[in-house]
Amino acid sequence: MIAVEQLVRYVRHSATAGGLSTAASSALGRLGREGPQRLTELARAENVSQPNMTQLVTRLERAGLVRRTADRTDGRGVLVEATDTGLEVFRQRRAERAHALQQLVEELSEPEQQAVMTALPALARAVQDHRSRS
Amino acid sequence: MIAVEQLVRYVRHSATAGGLSTAASSALGRLGREGPQRLTELARAENVSQPNMTQLVTRLERAGLVRRTADRTDGRGVLVEATDTGLEVFRQRRAERAHALQQLVEELSEPEQQAVMTALPALARAVQDHRSRS
DNA sequence: CGGGATCCATAACCCGCTTATGCATAAGCT
């Protein structure tokens, strides 16, 4: 199980390198897939606290990847929206990440590769289920 | 590949919960397996900067999990050693972590479980190789 | 209209990580 620790740190590290952290990338990806969202909604979806999301959005905004707009229907609300640059950067980052992971996987034997292809999505699904239940 | 992001964040989160971060747990584990080590050596082994390791050790020391001792053979050196408490906490943490992962895995189908058992160690090995080559 | 609920921002804090410095000891060369 020590293996997991190393894996996590490796992925995190290689993710940070590209200029977009895992948290930022994840949030940006969601905005890309699902369109503009309320800040609180985003925080809940990404499973982080609201203040944390406020900070993350502030950083992303400073970097020009995201935009805050007022919610016409609710004076309190803030809609967060990915900019074109943001989406572009996200796509690029995702490609880089996929490439890094592919390089890693290529060093494995054929059956091991097969196992990874099965295991990762399965684990991701389990995480998803686990979270929605708690 | 978005799956990986979620997985990483999930593991990191559940790891932090137990009071021992991944970095701390990893370092403590190494000290347990390999005995007292030089601070710089530890930093290299854990693949982080020396100042980072200094800080990490300071925190672990404050928590009573680790001890700094002078290196008799080198006046500059500092040996870092896990305390009994440290080892105990580490073992406990590892058990908890294993349990959490097991719970996750139990929700998968039999072949998926098999795939995870193959994939994780393989990936960890690939990370190891990758790192030692660069 | 008034009071509770909701949305967001701010403040203050910890951990993980970095680079840039500085200080002390070690080692090597003359």
Next chain:
DNA sequence: AGCTTATGCATAAGCGGGTTATGGATCCCG
């Protein structure tokens, strides 16, 4: 011995990710 260089560690400053506690707006509803 003495001077220089290399090594080992600590400190400082700064960023990102994360938290709880708090406060100000706005909404909604009785």
